[in-house]
Amino acid sequence: MIFFRVTSLLFILCLLISFPAGAEDISVDSSSDIQSLIDEAVANQDVLVFEPGTYEVNIELTKNLDLRGRDTTNTFLVSANGSEPAISINDVNNISIRNFTFSDNDVGIRIFDSVAGVDITNNVFDNNVTAIEAGNFSNIDIENNTFFNNDLGIDDSNSGAEIRIYQNIFFNNSVTFSNSANFSITYNCFNVVLEDITGVNNNIDAEVSFVDQEDGDFHLTEDSECREKGETEDDLGAYGGVNADLIPNAVVISGTEKIGTDSVAVSWNENLDYRVEGYKVYYSISELKGLHSFSDRENISFVDAEDNLEVVVTGLDVSATSPEKPALLSVTPRDKKLLVRWTQSEDATSYTLYYQGQGDSEKNETLGAVDSYTILDLSNDITYDVWLVAHFQKQYHFQVAAYLESSTESDFRESSFVLNDTTVDIGEKADSVISNKISARPEKIVAYPDLPNEGCFIATAAFGYYSAHEVQILRDFRDQTLLTTEFGASFVHWYYEHGPKAANVINKYEFLKSIVRVALYPLIISVALINISFTLFILTLLALIAGSVMAFLSIANRNKVAL
Amino acid sequence: MIFRSTVFLCMSLVFSGQLLAEKKSPTWMFEFHAGLFEPELSDWDQHYGNEKFPELGFSYAYRFLSVIDVGASIGYGKDRGTGQLLSNSAVAGSVEYQIIPIEIFALLRGRVYENQWIVPYIGGGYTRFVYRQEIVGQSKAQGSVNGSHVRMGLQFLLDALDQTAAQGMYRRWGVLNSYLYFDYKQTTAEVNDIALGGNSYKVGVMFEF
Numbered sequence: 001m002i003f004f005r006v007t008s009l010l011f012i013l014c015l016l017i018s019f020p021a022g023a024e025d026i027s028v029d030s031s032s033d034i035q036s037l038i039d040e041a042v043a044n045q046d047v048l049v050f051e052p053g054t055y056e057v058n059i060e061l062t063k064n065l066d067l068r069g070r071d072t073t074n075t076f077l078v079s080a081n082g083s084e085p086a087i088s089i090n091d092v093n094n095i096s097i098r099n100f101t102f103s104d105n106d107v108g109i110r111i112f113d114s115v116a117g118v119d120i121t122n123n124v125f126d127n128n129v130t131a132i133e134a135g136n137f138s139n140i141d142i143e144n145n146t147f148f149n150n151d152l153g154i155d156d157s158n159s160g161a162e163i164r165i166y167q168n169i170f171f172n173n174s175v176t177f178s179n180s181a182n183f184s185i186t187y188n189c190f191n192v193v194l195e196d197i198t199g200v201n202n203n204i205d206a207e208v209s210f211v212d213q214e215d216g217d218f219h220l221t222e223d224s225e226c227r228e229k230g231e232t233e234d235d236l237g238a239y240g241g242v243n244a245d246l247i248p249n250a251v252v253i254s255g256t257e258k259i260g261t262d263s264v265a266v267s268w269n270e271n272l273d274y275r276v277e278g279y280k281v282y283y284s285i286s287e288l289k290g291l292h293s294f295s296d297r298e299n300i301s302f303v304d305a306e307d308n309l310e311v312v313v314t315g316l317d318v319s320a321t322s323p324e325k326p327a328l329l330s331v332t333p334r335d336k337k338l339l340v341r342w343t344q345s346e347d348a349t350s351y352t353l354y355y356q357g358q359g360d361s362e363k364n365e366t367l368g369a370v371d372s373y374t375i376l377d378l379s380n381d382i383t384y385d386v387w388l389v390a391h392f393q394k395q396y397h398f399q400v401a402a403y404l405e406s407s408t409e410s411d412f413r414e415s416s417f418v419l420n421d422t423t424v425d426i427g428e429k430a431d432s433v434i435s436n437k438i439s440a441r442p443e444k445i446v447a448y449p450d451l452p453n454e455g456c457f458i459a460t461a462a463f464g465y466y467s468a469h470e471v472q473i474l475r476d477f478r479d480q481t482l483l484t485t486e487f488g489a490s491f492v493h494w495y496y497e498h499g500p501k502a503a504n505v506i507n508k509y510e511f512l513k514s515i516v517r518v519a520l521y522p523l524i525i526s527v528a529l530i531n532i533s534f535t536l537f538i539l540t541l542l543a544l545i546a547g548s549v550m551a552f553l554s555i556a557n558r559n560k561v562a563l
Numbered sequence: 564m565i566f567r568s569t570v571f572l573c574m575s576l577v578f579s580g581q582l583l584a585e586k587k588s589p590t591w592m593f594e595f596h597a598g599l600f601e602p603e604l605s606d607w608d609q610h611y612g613n614e615k616f617p618e619l620g621f622s623y624a625y626r627f628l629s630v631i632d633v634g635a636s637i638g639y640g641k642d643r644g645t646g647q648l649l650s651n652s653a654v655a656g657s658v659e660y661q662i663i664p665i666e667i668f669a670l671l672r673g674r675v676y677e678n679q680w681i682v683p684y685i686g687g688g689y690t691r692f693v694y695r696q697e698i699v700g701q702s703k704a705q706g707s708v709n710g711s712h713v714r715m716g717l718q719f720l721l722d723a724l725d726q727t728a729a730q731g732m733y734r735r736w737g738v739l740n741s742y743l744y745f746d747y748k749q750t751t752a753e754v755n756d757i758a759l760g761g762n763s764y765k766v767g768v769m770f771e772f
Contacts, residue, residue: 333648334656444701445646445656448610449757451696453704482727491690493665496707 025049034059041065044094050418052292056080061089069099070292071247071416072124072238073217076101077108085110085133089118098122099245100133101216111138112163119143122245124218124238125150131173134161142166144234144241146218147173148210156182167230169218169237171208189226189236204229208237211272217249219273227274246413247492248402250272253422256398262318264396264424267310271402278306280401280414283313288399294409297401305400316396318427323348323390323492325433331440332385336379338440340386345432348390349425357382383441390432397421433447470524477527588677589739589771593619594631594710595744596746596767598639600662604759610658611644618662618763624662624670626771632670646698656698662759663693664750666712680720682742687713692752692759710752710760718742718769732770 026037026046029171030053034376037048043063044234050067052074058081059067067087070076077086083347089095094117101124102108106304108125111134121143125131129150134140138161146169147153156163165185170176176194177183186201191208206225211217217503219239226236234240248271257265266281282288284304291297305311323345332339340353353373356362360382367373378384399421406412482488506512529537599615601607608614617640624634639662640683646656670686692712697703721741722729732738744767 330657374620443655444649445698446649447646447658447660447696447704447758448606448644449604449697450759451694451704451759452706452755493693493707497709 058084059087064094066096072099079105130155146238221272222274248415250415250418251400260317263314265312268400276402277405282399288397294412320430322430323392323432326390326435328435331438333443335444338375344371345390350391352389355386357384378442387437388435391429393429394427579678591772592624594769596765598765601760616642638761659697661695665691682718685715708754714748716746720745738770742769
C-alpha cells in the first residue's frame with residue numbers, strides 16, 4: 001500500500017516536471033532592456049506586462065508574444081528614433097498589443113506580412129502622424145481603441161491588409177483611413193460623418209465626450225454617446241470591451257484643512273469618468289507614492305468618501321514625543337554672517353535657530369529638517385550667541401483614489417496615486433532640550449594675497465564711492481560688453497593704465513566731481529540701455545536722432561517763414 | 564628591439580632632411596602650451612594646498628632673420644584655496660584665484676641650420692598681468708599690473724619622427740615644421756608690494772608656417 005502511494009506520488013511529480021512551464025508574466029519597467037526581454041521571452045507563451053511609465057522604444061517584435069500595459073492612461077510608448085515606429089511587427093503571427101498609449105510618434109505601430117492574428121486592443125493613439133500602418137497581406141484586428149488627433153488613423157496605402165475595425169472611437173483625426181477597401185468597419189464611433197461608413201454597420205457619428213482630452217484622459221463621461229454602443233452593449237473606445245483596464249485616472253487633491261486637534265478635511269477634484277462610483281482617502285505617516293495594487297494598499301488606513309468630493313479624516317494619532325537634544329557643531333564667521341551647522345536629531349521634523357547679539361534682543365529662524373543654516377545681515381562688531389531647539393510634529397500624507405463598483409483583490413478597480421502626495425502637519429509640537437550654545441563674531445575674510453580691486457576710477461572718484469549704482473552700471477558694461485571684444489579689452493587695459501591719474505586729479509578738486517558726474521550721465525544712460533539690450537540702445541539712439549532732425553527742420557522752417 | 568627602434572629613429576631623422584629641404588623658410592609661428600605656474604609668494608601652499616597650479620595658453624609670433632621670433636601670447640591659470648579671518652588669520656572661507664598673463668616677447672633661437680633637431684632658445688619681454696580673485700560669497704577683486712618675463716627652453720623637431728604625417732601637415736595645413744618644446748619662464752609683476760609673478764614650467768607644441 002505504502003509502496004503504491006509512493007510510486008503514485010513519484011509518477012505525479014514526474015508528470016509535473018515533464019510538462020512545460022505555464023505562461024509567465026514578465027514585468028517591464030523603465031529600467032528594463034525591453035528588446036532583450038523580448039528576445040529572451042518564450043514565444044506563444046510569455047506576456048510582457050509594462051508598468052506605468054513612459055517608454056522611449058523602437059520595439060521589433062520577432063516572435064509571437066503578448067505586450068500589455070498595466071494602466072492604459074499612464075503607460076506611454078514613444079518612439080526613441082522619431083522616424084521609426086514605436087512597435088514594428090514583420091512576418092510574425094499571433095501578436096497581442098493592448099492597454100498602451102501611443103503618443104507623438106511618426107508611426108505608432110507598423111505591421112507587415114503578419115498573415116494572421118495580430119490583435120491591437122484597448123490602446124490610445126494620441127497625436128501621432130500615423131497611428132497604425134499596415135500592408136502586404138496582414139490580417140489585423142483593431143478593437144476597442146481610441147484614435148485622437150492623429151494625422152492619419154489607419155494606413156493601408158501599401159494595400160492588401162485585411163483589417164477588422166471594431167468598437168473603436170475616432171476623434172479629430174485629419175484622415176481616418178487611407179485605402180479602406182479591405183476593411184471591415186463595424187460598431188465604431190466617429191466625431192464626423194464619413195461617407196459609406198457612418199450610419200451603416202452600426203457605425204455612428206456621435207458626441208464622444210472624453211473626461212479631459214487635452215490632458216490625455218480618454219475615459220468617457222456620463223454624457224458620452226459612445227457608451228454602451230458596442231455589439232454586446234460594451235463601451236466603445238480604449239476603455240470598453242472585455243480587455244479594458246479597470247483603472248480610473250488619478251485623483252488630484254485640491255485642498256486640505258486642519259480641523260480641531262486631530263482631524264483634517266480633504267477635498268479633491270471630481271473624476272468625470274462615468275464609471276467612478278466613489279473615492280477613498282488614504283492616509284499614513286509614511287509617504288504614499290506609486291501604489292498600484294490591492295496588496296500595496298491593504299494595510300494603509302483609508303476613509304471611504306463614497307461619491308462625496310470632501311471628507312473629514314478624524315481621530316488621527318497626533319501624539320508627539322520630544323526629539324533628542326540637537327548638538328550644535330560649529331558657528332563659522334563670515335563677513336556679516338554666521339554659518340551654523342548641527343547634528344540632526346532623530347525624529348526632528350523642524351528646528352528653531354536662536355541667536356542674540358550682545359545688547360541686542362533675541363531673534364530666531366524657523367527651519368525645516370535641515371542641518372545647516374546661514375544667518376545673514378549681522379554686524380561684524382558684535383559677538384552673537386547661537387543655539388537651537390529641535391521640534392517634532394506628526395505629519396500625515398494623503399492620497400485620494402477613485403474606484404469603480406468593486407475593489408477586491410481579484411478585481412482591483414482603483415486609480416493609481418498621483419506622483420506627489422499631500423502632506424499636513426498636525427498636532428502639538430514637542431520640543432527638545434535646548435542645544436549647546438556657541439558664541440561667534442561675524443568677520444570679514446581676506447584672501448591670500450590680499451589684492452586691490454581696480455574699479456572704474458573716474459566714476460568712483462566722481463560719485464564718491466565704489467558701490468554707487470552709476471559705477472555698478474559701468475562695471476557691468478565693462479564685464480558684459482567691453483571685455484568680450486578684443487578692442488574693448490584693450491581699451492579697458494589702457495584705461496586701467498591711465499584712469500587712476502585722472503581719478504587722482506578729480507579727487508583733489510571737489511568742483512571737478514560735479515562736472516565729471518554731469519559729463520558721465522549721458523554715457524551711463526547709454527551704457528545702461530546697452531546692458532539691457534543693444535537693440536533698445538540703437539532704437540533710443542535712432543529716436544533721439546530722428547527727434548533732433550525733426551526739431552532742427554522745424555526751427556529751420558520757422559526761421560524761413562519769419563524771413 | 565631597442566636597437567631596431569634606435570636605427571629606425573636615426574634613419575627617420577637623417578632622411579627627414581631631404582623632405583624638409585624642399586620647403587620654404589617659415590615666417591609665422593603658432594604654439595599652444597600647458598604647464599604649471601609656481602607663484603613667487605612663499606605661503607601659497609598654506610592657502611591653496613599646493614605650490615603650483617595649472618596654466619595654459621597660446622602664442623603667435625613672426626620670425627626675423629631666421630633666428631629672432633617676435634610675438635604675443637596669452638595664458639590662463641586658476642587655483643582654489645582658502646582665505647583667512649581678518650582678526651586672527653585663522654583659515655576661513657574659500658577663494659578662487661585666476662590669472663591672465665598677456666605678453667609681448669622676443670626670442671633668440673639657436674638654430675644654425677635647417678631642420679636642426681634640437682633648438683635652444685632664450686628671450687623675454689613685457690607682461691601685462693591680469694588677476695581676478697573671488698572670496699566666495701563675499702567679494703571680488705580684479706585688476707592688472709605691468710611686469711616683465713624671461714624665458715628659455717628647448718624645441719625638438721617632430722617632423723623627423725613621422726615623415727608621412729609631416730608631409731600631410733604641410734599639404735593639408737601648410738605647416739612647415741612641428742616642434743615639441745619644454746619651456747621655463749620667470750615672470751615679475753607687483754601690485755601694492757605683493758609679488759604676483761612666479762615660475763612657469765610648460766610643455767607645448769609649436770607649428771611653423
